[in-house]
Amino acid sequence: MPRSPNSPRPKAGSVTLATVAQRAGVSPQTVSNALNSPELLRPETLERVRRTIDELGYRPHRAAQTLRTRSSKLIGYGIRPTAPGTSAPVMDRFLHALSQTADEAGYRILLFASPPGSAGLDGYEELLDLHSVDGFVLSGTERGDQRQAWLEKRGVPFVGFGRMWSGRQIGDWVDVDGASGTDAAVEHLVALGHRRIAFLGWPRGSGVGDDRAMGWQRAMQRHGLPVRGKRAQSIDDIASAQAAVGPLLDAGVTAVIAASDMLALGCYHALRERRAVPGKDVAVVGFDDSPTAALLSPGLSTVAQPLEAVGRECVRLLLARMSELGAPPERVLLEPSLVVRNSTSASDD
Amino acid sequence: MPRSPNSPRPKAGSVTLATVAQRAGVSPQTVSNALNSPELLRPETLERVRRTIDELGYRPHRAAQTLRTRSSKLIGYGIRPTAPGTSAPVMDRFLHALSQTADEAGYRILLFASPPGSAGLDGYEELLDLHSVDGFVLSGTERGDQRQAWLEKRGVPFVGFGRMWSGRQIGDWVDVDGASGTDAAVEHLVALGHRRIAFLGWPRGSGVGDDRAMGWQRAMQRHGLPVRGKRAQSIDDIASAQAAVGPLLDAGVTAVIAASDMLALGCYHALRERRAVPGKDVAVVGFDDSPTAALLSPGLSTVAQPLEAVGRECVRLLLARMSELGAPPERVLLEPSLVVRNSTSASDD
């Protein structure tokens, strides 16, 4: 990078390998080698070519490289219209990490918005052929997701954010250990002296939700605490969560662990309705650490997913897969962390 | 698309123009024409070629097209690490709309995460040369932003989400009329009978913030209401907003319009601190319609930006600019809309 920022650069875009070659008095191939296999060149030639490249501000033309090497250095990422269990802001952080890490490895993220209605497969096909992305990152994987199988059949490298919840495990994935998160929440509450700890979850059948429920259950059992009649379910919506958790509160639980911040918020409402104060009368724990969680009063204790790490891992696994298609699949389960706020440690805010 | 989903497709990726040409008994050029200038072909030839394309599942190779036509059909989008005044979830919706609209026009969005620290310009250069994006969408434009001038100098088509707040206006942009939003908020409050309406803004100097303040001010003046001593400022943080708005509340204002939902939330806290209820004792209006706004109790009335429309407009302007570089710049100012919730119409939730 030793070029003064304002040195007049021969109009970018028109500098090709040939230009550099001519100027440096070598063949185009040698210039190519200088970039791709520098060890082939005699040190002094390399130095000279490099200087020329720098002087002219040469940049290889990606399309030409892609055409020749059949590798686009592009990673496709399908943004979905906010799947359940994955709040938008959450995905935003993930996307950032993804892009950043990919960048560092010389890859770029090509966005791909699946139209709201479609199952989405047809679109992937097009994306694949058209732009010949080198690999895919899937997110918002759900039970019965067909994308993994589809991609595998075509031999396209991919990594899922989210494990496969049913059927045969296909390909690599990175996921967050939801059970471990709710387990930790139980531990936290038990340490505070709670014993009647309820779980407010989504209707059974969603992989993510069942996993989170399981963590609660196993931790409760480990402590010899009852789970019977301590579980309610609701769709991810405040009003219905509020209604669903009511009976549990009335039955006298002292703490509620919710499968999402949204559900936890329903719980806040149910408590207020009963003139009870979250964190003081009843402890509440959410899941996701959505921006809202910090803004509530009292602040909502919640389980935070390590999204940056997930993004990094996705890229890492994808790169590995691309470099060695036949390797055994790798699956990474990351630990979430409990963020403690006032909803589980009563003070006055 | 009249192909049964499971018909054996000759392994994709290896089908080229030449393959199709041979199969259809025409020259490669004719196949190319069938796709790009169908009006040149005799209807029956066109039909035959099209059928063959379909049978073979042919897709043009983007890199080859790019190499030849010098147009990548790629739009660069620099995601920034959440600039002030633009909350992450908000940008998420925008990104969706952007991608969707671009898609429909045959373009794709290439993500580009500027590393947190950097001013970011160097990165753009690389992105531009390397992947030869056809155009750029800038977001999170700020006072003194250098990107517009930089891009203009290089003759790269671009559109900003966010007007230029200082200096010479450069290029096209799309923005939301913040002043109009706060103006509407005043109207709404006046209609409810409020007269002592305060504004809680950011420190002066940010274009976005000053614009929002201005809308409040002009509407107040139009109604002959005093603005003196009715304004406070704070950085975008709950605690400091809470502190900043205190004196206004103590001075007896009946309504507060905040420059962001975050500030509005600080206002909620300040009210609670005084044992007052938002929406009942004092009306509060936020800005952004962040997901949190709907989740609060009482629900926060707030000014919502038409992000989907902004995304669409960005693509539209960018396409126009790309097709005619010399055209006079177009600037679009979109109207936000006031979302009324219980913070301005006291009921019990």
Add this chain to the structure above:
DNA sequence: CAACGGTTTTGGAACGCTCCAATGAACTCG
């Protein structure tokens, strides 16, 4: 000094597409 391994450099072709100019076919008209 011719022959030889090894290193360094090169020429030519190819990737898949579209541009351009030219050819062939069909049709009009003097």
Add this chain to the structure above:
DNA sequence: CGAGTTCATTGGAGCGTTCCAAAACCGTTG
């Protein structure tokens, strides 16, 4: 019925890069 005109199709070149195999160079060695 040949020349002119239009319409439909084609051949060849070239976009910028990398692959491949062959060539040039070099210092050793028999």
